[in-house]
Amino acid sequence: MWGLQWSVAWILLVAMGYRWPFVTVTAGASAAAVANLLPFNLIGNLGTLEAGWTAAFVALGVPVQMAAASGLAAHLWGLIFAAFFGVLGWAALSSMRRR
Numbered sequence: 761m762w763g764l765q766w767s768v769a770w771i772l773l774v775a776m777g778y779r780w781p782f783v784t785v786t787a788g789a790s791a792a793a794v795a796n797l798l799p800f801n802l803i804g805n806l807g808t809l810e811a812g813w814t815a816a817f818v819a820l821g822v823p824v825q826m827a828a829a830s831g832l833a834a835h836l837w838g839l840i841f842a843a844f845f846g847v848l849g850w851a852a853l854s855s856m857r858r859r
Contacts, residue, residue: 762790765789765793766782766785766786766789766790768838769785769789769834770782770785770786772833772834772837772838773785773830773834776830776833776834778826778830780822784817784820784821784822787816787820788813788816788817788820788822788827789813789816790816791812791813791815791816792809792810792812792813792816792831793809793812794812795808795809795811795812795813795815795816796808796809796812806835809831809835810828810831810832810835813827813828813830813831813834813835814827814828814831817830817831
């Protein structure tokens with residue numbers, strides 16, 4: 761499962777034009793996931809994930825603005841995907857209940 765999450769993070773970054781090595785993305789995304797466990801953040805886990813992402817990628821040599829922007833963008837894309845698949849699941853379950 762972690763491999764899939766790292767792959768999605770890497771694919772999202774490549775799609776946004778950030779062609780960082782997979783090892784860098786794996787290390788940075790792992791640190792962001794750990795930071796996401798902190799008990800304080802905003803709606804949709806905004807805040808702690810981006811802070812962990814930014815700190816990890818800056819420590820790995822990525823400029824701070826690029827790290828912060830990519831973290832927020834990757835998180836927002838993840839929320840959009842989750843909402844999209846949630847709507848699809850809701851529609852599928854609703855149609856099955858009507859039968």
